[in-house]
Amino acid sequence: MRFLSLAGRRLAAALPALVIILAGLFLLLQLAPGDTVDALVAQMGGGDASMIEALRRHYALDQSTSVRLGDYLWRLIHLDLGHSAIYGKPVAEVIVDRLPATLLLMGSALALAFAAGMGLGIIAARRVNRWPDTLISTLGLIFYATPSFWFGLMGIFVFAIYLGWLPAGGFGSIGSGLTGFARVLDIAYYLILPTLTLALIFLATYLRIMRASMLEVATLDFVRTARAKGLSDNTVVVRHILRNALLPMVTLIGLQAGTMLGGSVVVESVFSLPGLGRLAYESVMQRDLNTLLGVVFVSALLVITINFIVDLLYARLDPRISSGH
């Protein structure tokens, strides 16, 4: 179980980064014009000075910055993300409500991008510099250059408005009262377009990396050994090239976790999905700083978790890691 301790150490190494993020963001938000109370007061349509002061005291905004930073970090250790003034309930609750949609969207987009990227990358590498490779590589470049929100809108126009095959947005039919498997299918149906939209750019990246990785591994000495052993081309690819070529792909999952979360902000807002990304956008618009910090904290945790899982996966694939070389 050496690789577990290795991954554990990587996890511990992420802690300072997490503290830097939280402290940095907290201080950054102090620079923001207006605070939660201003936002609240604006929402209530004004208020008198004594009430504003009472509110400030209530939210501990009258304390010094360092005291509040310490207080804030201390509460985070207890997973207390504070209270959302706009939503009128604890931030943790707001986030937990929004988490499933984002996790589902990210998970399905990642699975699609990884699987399709791998498949296309293999085909392109096997037919390098011939027409299937040219076609796939060109498509990859175009996918990479497509802004996801635009692709989403065009998808809505074609599939929801023009063809009427798919819903234009939302997270399941409202008020359908579906339960069990029917509800799963319903949600899956609503997630087709968003998944495709979010997966597109990542698919392009995975396909490019897979192709390059396959070509790179194919030049290594042990592939020559495998050929000298009399293995057929397919066996060489499947047994010797593929697994080695997958290593950079796995690394990429971890590297791109953050980008993917960022991408979900836009996709969720295009498809009106009740997810974490849209929550971030809304809290920026409404200056709900507690919620924004909470979302950022949870996103960072999510990215760290994904990287932890990726480390474990990598160690399973590569024996050199687990023995500490």
Add this chain to the structure above:
Amino acid sequence: MTIALSIDQLSVALPADADRPYALKQVSLHLNRNEILCVVGESGSGKSMTAGAIMGLLPDRVRAESGRIEFEGRNLLELNDAELRRIRGAKIGMIFQEPMTALNPLITIGDQIGEMFRTHSKLSRRETAERVQALLRDVHIPDPLAAARAYPHELSGGQRQRAMIAMALALEPAILIADEPTTALDVTTQAQILKLIRELQERKGTAVLFITHDFGVVAEIADRVAVMQHGVVVEQGEADTILNRPQHAYTRALISAVPPLTPPPIRQVAEESILAIRQVNKIYRKGGLLGRNKRVTHAVRDVTLDLPKGGTLGIVGESGSGKSTLARCVVRLLDPNSGHIEFDNVDLASLGRRELREHARHVQMVFQDPYGSLNPRRRVGELVAQGPIVHGTPCQQALAEARELFELVGLDPDATRRYPHEFSGGQRQRICLARALALKPRVLVADEPVSALDVSVQAQVLELLARLRQQLGLSLLFITHDLRVAAQICDHIAVMKNGSVVEHGTAAQVFGSPGHEYTRSLLDAVPGRHWTPPSFAGDIERIAA
């Protein structure tokens, strides 16, 4: 004797944008059953390409243009891919230079050997596992059961090469092609692997095509020899004939360039020491902040040595012996943990960066890799002038001196305007020498300066070093793994093992009557130690010209 494989008038064409049209030109060779044929040549001679052509594994865009490779009554060049695959591995096995990269890092050794049986036979899992065990025992791997379960990185270099051999011989092929199989190994491991190849070859009657650049290895193992140059076989015959009575000028020059293992007569060297290394220690610490998984390597351990003024002190040892670390401590590329390095009554080991710069110019270094040690983006003249400019010489004067230095090391002074990639390996090493000499050092530390060079170039650079030593009154600290080279140039020799000096004396003492057991085992392991290369003075100059 019956012929196992014969190559007839084989020509292999290179792609149009290569530096020459042919890799092989009308090569004719034959390999008998139950013999070891050594194909020997310098880099670019086409020896590896010959192996590729036999296996049908030539690089992309390189193809066999004409000729025949006859094996078991068939022309291998005319077979289709499926037919070739049935021959590869099963009837012709192959082992490679670098056993680390030649094995798949993600698959266990047992599995990779077992793959031979899965591909070419219908053995059950159990039988395969048993055969793998038998093979691993055959190649004398310690603990074959564990070795079968191990991944390549868990074995040592020698064990990996043994595993490769086990794999190549799994199906008892008629022919084994060995492409520089011991070049990446230490000398003692090399001796073991050579012995193993000989032993298995004799036991199984295999025909071995052994590709090498090293005449010592040829002397050790060959029954017959073919010498290649620029894609042509210039001479072939019985090993004894080629090694001792070669006919072709190129062979004669190559053999003359091989340094004999016996040191030349003792030179008179001053008693006075110019550089005193006293109890130097260098410890590497690896590992995390939390103190877990910490590894401590004692790379240099209490080394005390003296470099006599005007003399050459050779430091020999295998990889990991700490010889390079010691050299880097002397020029302060690394900071020793303790000990003194006294030069000119100053302890170099304790100087701060600024003082060091002034003193260290008298101790300069030449590196192993002539390709990696010149900045590819600057003109070679600038590179040579760089040092003096840093130390305050005006730019114009430094460049003028660079031209003189080029002449000194045997290069055209007008070449100072060119870039490093326009020079050959030997020329680059001359440039490196010029760069080091530009600071007018009194001590030159040379870390494996000729190891990356072909044998004929090696001889020229060694000659140049010896000349400069005399001409400029240099003292040389010469690091090498090659005992033949050490015997030729060193006055004193220190043998290092695991960071410590185990033996130290004049070259004649160390080579003539080694005191330490390890030194004896090193000397015993030198390939071709019983063969004294004959000298054909005159031929070398012709090749050089």
Add this chain to the structure above:
Amino acid sequence: MEFLHRYKRNPAAVFGLVLLLAILVLAATAGLLYPQNPLGLAGRPLQWPLSNPDFLFGTDHVGRDIGAQIFHGARVSLFIGLIATVIAIIIGIVVGALSGYYGGLLDDMLMRVTEAFQILPSFLLLLVLVAVFGSELQTVIVAIGVVSWPAAARLTRAEFLSLRNREFVQAGRTLGLGDFSLIFREILPNALPPVIVYASVIMAVAILLESALAFLNLSDPNVPSWGNLIGGGRGVLRVQWYVSAIPGIAILLTVLAVSLVGQGLNDALNPRLKNR
């Protein structure tokens, strides 16, 4: 010279360069062809492209000329992409070079900060920065630059780590060269090519980031932006889909051009990889 020759032999790279030049021409001629404020009202809203010779690209939902916004938007997109990339690359090179050259504690600290930036989804950070500092053009540019540097820093650091121990650098050190010349004259010129190639990736992403911000109405409302136009077209997507479609194609082509040129540079700099 040989570099140019290799670049020319690659049709995709040449196509990318031509495309990029065409977009540059759009940007350069915007003032000539559309001298009025591109965000001013020009005519009746929602005229289809090619239906009115005055508005070849049609008009949007409030009656602004889409063509004018495309031409002026090219300026803004390229400008933002270029400056943000320069900012990101400079931060990245400085951090990566210091980290890779000196190692030790400095490396540890800088890498923790880099990790922090990589753990934090960059688009979220961008949202926060824009929320805090406002969405003027300069702010948006700096913000995009600030969220884009970590990958460049890691790349530079990796190059420095491998070059730092190369023999030519060690040789320089034994000659007595100082840190400054070792970093800037010996290592950096050799570390730069992959970083320059990577700049094209940063620029492509920067253009996409800005368009996404603008789409969410978080970019400067006073400059014409393709992303903003797409966002505006959302309300009329059902029928007048062209309002969103046209600027989207403009973004796609621009990012494609930048990527193709980057890839062409890469292939020309590493001919070994291309020839396989």
